[in-house]
Amino acid sequence: MSKALFPPGFIGSLQSEPGFDEQSFVAAHENEASVSIRLNPFKPSDIKKGAQVPWYKEGFHLEKRPSFTFDPLFHAGAYYVQEASSMFIGHIFNYIKPDGEPVKVLDLCAAPGGKSTLLNSLLSNTDLLVANEIIKTRVPILADNLTRWGTANSIVTNNDPRDFTRLKGFFDVILVDAPCSGSGMFRKDAAAMDEWSQANVVLCHQRQQRILADIYPALKEDGYLIYSTCSYSHQENEDVVDWLCTEFEMESINIPVQPDWNITVSRSKEKAAYGYRFYPGKILGEGLFAACLKKTKDSGELSAHKNSGQQKLSAKEIELVKAYINDADNYYYLKVADDWLAIDKHHHESLNILHKHLYIKKSGVRIGKIAGRDLVPDHELALSTIINKDAVLQTPLNYDKAIAYLRKDNLVLNTTEKGWSLMTYEGLALGWAKLLPNRVNNYYPKELRILSAQPV
Numbered sequence: 001m002s003k004a005l006f007p008p009g010f011i012g013s014l015q016s017e018p019g020f021d022e023q024s025f026v027a028a029h030e031n032e033a034s035v036s037i038r039l040n041p042f043k044p045s046d047i048k049k050g051a052q053v054p055w056y057k058e059g060f061h062l063e064k065r066p067s068f069t070f071d072p073l074f075h076a077g078a079y080y081v082q083e084a085s086s087m088f089i090g091h092i093f094n095y096i097k098p099d100g101e102p103v104k105v106l107d108l109c110a111a112p113g114g115k116s117t118l119l120n121s122l123l124s125n126t127d128l129l130v131a132n133e134i135i136k137t138r139v140p141i142l143a144d145n146l147t148r149w150g151t152a153n154s155i156v157t158n159n160d161p162r163d164f165t166r167l168k169g170f171f172d173v174i175l176v177d178a179p180c181s182g183s184g185m186f187r188k189d190a191a192a193m194d195e196w197s198q199a200n201v202v203l204c205h206q207r208q209q210r211i212l213a214d215i216y217p218a219l220k221e222d223g224y225l226i227y228s229t230c231s232y233s234h235q236e237n238e239d240v241v242d243w244l245c246t247e248f249e250m251e252s253i254n255i256p257v258q259p260d261w262n263i264t265v266s267r268s269k270e271k272a273a274y275g276y277r278f279y280p281g282k283i284l285g286e287g288l289f290a291a292c293l294k295k296t297k298d299s300g301e302l303s304a305h306k307n308s309g310q311q312k313l314s315a316k317e318i319e320l321v322k323a324y325i326n327d328a329d330n331y332y333y334l335k336v337a338d339d340w341l342a343i344d345k346h347h348h349e350s351l352n353i354l355h356k357h358l359y360i361k362k363s364g365v366r367i368g369k370i371a372g373r374d375l376v377p378d379h380e381l382a383l384s385t386i387i388n389k390d391a392v393l394q395t396p397l398n399y400d401k402a403i404a405y406l407r408k409d410n411l412v413l414n415t416t417e418k419g420w421s422l423m424t425y426e427g428l429a430l431g432w433a434k435l436l437p438n439r440v441n442n443y444y445p446k447e448l449r450i451l452s453a454q455p456v
């Protein structure tokens with residue numbers, strides 16, 4: 001892309017930004033965005049990977065963009081396609097996460113779920129991730145990506161940041177990956193260029209302040225706020241961090257970075273708060289700004305909550321459901337409408353509290369419905385890391401059969417088994433099918449099926 005193709009005033013606006021180098025930046029925009037993936041630590045596989053992302057050990061660059069749609073391992077949740085700069089949020093989290101103590105983490109602006117699956121990878125079962133998305137139509141993709149990731153310690157909500165204000169001091173870590181003017185995504189999304197203007201930068205700055213002011217009370221004293229944008233404009237970055245340090249009880253955290261990573265470390269004008277800038281041309285990845293702050297004063301306590309009481313659940317049904325779960329006693333089971341869900345038992349109380357204030361769209365893993373004496377298993381159970389694989393049939397598929405399954409085509413399988421079976425590819429589950437005496441019913445969810453033609 002030549003300099004002239006950037007939005008009017010854009011390159012000029014960057015001249016005074018810390019670490020900006022016009023020549024390497026413009027040259028980098030003549031190439032396509034780099035491609036990288038981040039592996040799911042809970043679903044090991046034999047994926048071919050390229051060079052490691054310097055700041056995140058599970059991140060790998062790929063030489064060219066394969067067709068992810070036609071890779072069954074992608075649908076199985078073995079990896080997430082994420083540009084490399086974003087993985088720096090994982091580096092920050094690794095640095096601030098207290099050793100051993102369970103943490104509650106909120107990803108406030110979460111869809112489609114890149115940073116939620118990143119944070120989830122760094123959590124253990126006793127830690128909780130709440131992934132929130134304000135826009136209703138963007139919630140399903142967030143939920144689907146967390147379903148693919150497979151863990152039973154996350155909750156998806158669909159709320160405005162102001163709805164979290166009442167959850168005083170609830171979270172140990174909050175990530176605000178804020179909506180922004182999007183200049184860091186110009187290589188990935190040409191439409192972002194048409195929308196860029198200095199006036200929009202100002203509007204974004206104001207919206208970012210609103211979001212942060214709304215969410216601030218929900219952070220615990222000594223808790224951490226990670227703030228990020230994919231904009232290069234200081235108004236959306238260092239100025240926002242300065243405002244946070246001025247208006248709120250927050251102090252900047254210096255995150256260690258290696259000089260050869262080529263990340264630009266910036267300091268804000270008023271408070272010299274640390275910021276981390278990623279410029280294509282200097283690093284292999286897209287544009288990103290990130291900062292980390294610690295809250296130094298309490299905002300008051302969450303008012304005491306009466307426990308909403310245990311649901312009356314049939315012991316017989318619980319036993320049936322538990323048979324499908326590994327280490328079944330580690331989970332709390334609940335029934336929502338006719339669906340059975342399992343969430344790590346440490347999060348039972350949190351779930352009750354969140355339920356009072358937020359619209360919960362997904363909690364833990366949906367196991368399925370009970371029909372008579374059988375379980376009709378849910379797709380979430382198939383993709384989960386908590387399923388007891390010994391309790392179910394498994395049908396390994398070769399590549400062509402796996403693609404046919406993911407297309408929701410009729411499958412012809414050479415098997416005499418009968419009943420619900422996991423369809424697997426290279427050891428990882430893709431979903432369910434029901435094996436009948438003379439046919440196979442393909443239960444891959446219709447809304448997830450592959451619709452496009454296979455590239456030749």
Ligand SMILES: C[S@@+](CC[C@H](N)C(=O)[O-])C[C@H]1O[C@@H](n2cnc3c(N)ncnc32)[C@H](O)[C@@H]1O
Pocket residue numbers: 086108109110111112113114115116133134135138160161177178179180207211
């Ligand atoms: C940069 S994107 C998030 C990307 C995501 N964190 C990831 O890594 O996949 C910003 C998100 O903020 C949401 N958003 C837009 N306006 C918002 C608002 N006023 N408050 C909170 N979130 C908002 C958008 O819908 C979008 O999903």
